[in-house]
Amino acid sequence: MRVDDLPEIRQLGLFASMSEEHFEELMKAAYLQNFPAQVELIGEGDSADFLFFVIEGCVELYGTANGREGVLALVRPVGSFILAAIMSDAVYLMSARTTKKSRILMIPAQNVRDAFEKDDGFARSIVVELAGYFRAVVKEYKDLRLRTGVERLANRLIKYHVSQGASGKVKLPCDKKTLASILGMTPENLSRAFGTLKAYGVSVDGGVVTLGDMKSLTVLAKPNPLIDDPST
Amino acid sequence: MRVDDLPEIRQLGLFASMSEEHFEELMKAAYLQNFPAQVELIGEGDSADFLFFVIEGCVELYGTANGREGVLALVRPVGSFILAAIMSDAVYLMSARTTKKSRILMIPAQNVRDAFEKDDGFARSIVVELAGYFRAVVKEYKDLRLRTGVERLANRLIKYHVSQGASGKVKLPCDKKTLASILGMTPENLSRAFGTLKAYGVSVDGGVVTLGDMKSLTVLAKPNPLIDDPST
DNA sequence: CCGAATTCTTGATTATTATCAATTGGATAT
DNA sequence: ATATCCAATTGATAATAATCAAGAATTCGG
Incomplete structure (x- = not known):
């Protein structure tokens, strides 16, 4: 499937100030795929090979430890997930699964990191995105801890x-x-x-x-x- | 107090790839101050006026809600805190207090944001820093939630x-x-x-x-x- | 429509955590 | 040294949440 069909991606804060050329390059490397419900897209501990966007449907981010499982967040269109793992070139800390039939855009991690190196606007947008993620998790933490x-x-x-x-x-x-x-x-x-x-x-x-x-x-x-x- | 006495700051990942000129500029605007123990440096809800570094001592980040209080993290030398609030130009989500006599470096938020705009290396370093923060909080969240x-x-x-x-x-x-x-x-x-x-x-x-x-x-x-x- | 599967609810019990109270022990100041 | 303060511990109790079990309600596929 062609990614050009997705103007909503280009409009995302993350890509808004990216050069047309670099955006084209990223999208050429990207995959757009449909998944049924309850498909595990990534597992915690896997190396971060793709940056994900939910175009349609819904994805659940969850973690497991000591025999327990907990959902951290739902990602809905048009949201990204696990950008931090990509930028840290590390393994995923959370698993992700579709909760319903979903359309997912996947961009290979290396292409994202290349674009980050080449495109200053993109690098700055990532800062804003990550800062927002960080603050969202801090809020979740306070919610769980204090209530x-x-x-x-x-x-x-x-x-x-x-x-x-x-x-x-x-x-x-x-x-x-x-x-x-x-x-x-x-x-x-x-x-x-x-x-x-x-x-x-x-x-x-x-x-x-x-x-x-x-x-x-x-x-x-x-x-x-x-x-x-x-x-x- | 002169900031030049602090080579450890220049060595920080956050500043390592920043141009000498921009670093000088930042440091010129910075304050280095000694605080006794139990001083509240920032309160949650305050607008983010400064980026902080712990040079000596220890600072406690904590949050309050519904009549309860909880510590999220201790920051030790040489660590920064509340970078995300600065980059989001938002209010602090956590309060911070010294737990002992501490030496604190404070850089005005606007100077940090100016440097972020001007210095591409700095912008990229911030991404790495924020991604690390994010992952650290996710780990804290999982720890609390699943154990x-x-x-x-x-x-x-x-x-x-x-x-x-x-x-x-x-x-x-x-x-x-x-x-x-x-x-x-x-x-x-x-x-x-x-x-x-x-x-x-x-x-x-x-x-x-x-x-x-x-x-x-x-x-x-x-x-x-x-x-x-x-x-x- | 029916039956199977699943979600949702409710009750009983246990586990985990918080709160309140009292006491101990060490540190410090006078 | 004595008094005072505060961290730390321990016990008793209460609040909060998880688990186990059983039933009710809902969804889904034929």
């Missing part, structure tokens, strides 16, 4: 609510099993956390959650822009 | 043991209160975790820990280079 499960859920609901237009209803972006893992809890405890939030005006109907008492929910959640606001 | 307190302690002891020459003894790098916070637990639970590790050959005498049965300790800890090895 209980119920608080994490409450804040996540408020966050989704805002990003979806604050209509009073929230559409969950994934199934509850995955949401639980994103929030750092088991599915059982997510169910119970929803139960706890009933007293704060939260009612659940399948994948749709109604926030009926924002005031008391907010008192419980204590939302914090330094954790919850993706733009800070 | 129990006892496992975290066991792995930390093994890590210190290796970095200190694997003599069978480990000198703790800070008081136990701080260690507890770094490990994401309370001081009480750190005491109990040490108690649990007695059965695995670990004995504590003040700040010195003896590892008497590496084999069983390792079985318990299940060390993982993708979390514990700072060089991967």
Whole structure:
């Protein structure tokens, strides 16, 4: 498949200030592929051979240790992942799998590093991208470290609510099993956390959650822009 | 105080490929200051006015939310902190305080950003630095998410043991209160975790820990280079 | 439509961690 | 030396979360 069909890639912050020539070169080396759901694209510990972009669908980044597994993030269109491993020329720290049928752009690591050496605009864009990644993980860390499960859920609901237009209803972006893992809890405890939030005006109907008492929910959640606001 | 007295700064990866001229410029704008212990250098939410380097002493990075506080990392000579906030021109996500008498180099954020624009080598070095930061936080996240307190302690002891020459003894790098916070637990639970590790050959005498049965300790800890090895 | 598989929920129990309280021990200052 | 402070430990209890088990609800393929 030709990559030229993807103007959204060219528009990405990462490539916006890259020269046309270098961009062409990168795209010539790139692969665009469709994957079914539940395909493991990379495994932690593998050497970083490709930089990935999610064009369509959704990819889950997760880690394993001591017999446990946890999802760190979902990547949706158009997002990249594991840029840091590429720039460090190191192994991946996280595994990645598709959660549904997905279209993925893969750029060989060496081409990315070559472009980084040749193209100053690209190098600077990578700084901005990595700084944003870093700050996002720090926020995840604080969320996990400083809040209980119920608080994490409450804040996540408020966050989704805002990003979806604050209509009073929230559409969950994934199934509850995955949401639980994103929030750092088991599915059982997510169910119970929803139960706890009933007293704060939260009612659940399948994948749709109604926030009926924002005031008391907010008192419980204590939302914090330094954790919850993706733009800070 | 003159910054020229600090050849170790020039040697840092961050500045190694920077032009002499731009480095001079940066250093001219920089402040070198001595702080006593327990001084709050920055507070989370403050706008990022300076990039910091620890020249001597030690600085603790910590975050607060929902009435709780947690240490994310200790920065020792010669390390920098909050580069990501500077490059994102955003507020600090973490607070920082000295844990002992420390000498700190501060470079105004705008000068750093100017140098980033002008000096391509510097821009590329920042990428490497940020990628390393990112990977370090991901490892912290996995450690916290996928391990129990006892496992975290066991792995930390093994890590210190290796970095200190694997003599069978480990000198703790800070008081136990701080260690507890770094490990994401309370001081009480750190005491109990040490108690649990007695059965695995670990004995504590003040700040010195003896590892008497590496084999069983390792079985318990299940060390993982993708979390514990700072060089991967 | 049915049946199989899976997700989701709920209950009971256990594990892990935090909190509160009391005490010990060492360091320091007067 | 004595008093004071604070880190560290220990015990008791409570909060939080994980695990195991069973059922209910939902999805999916035929």
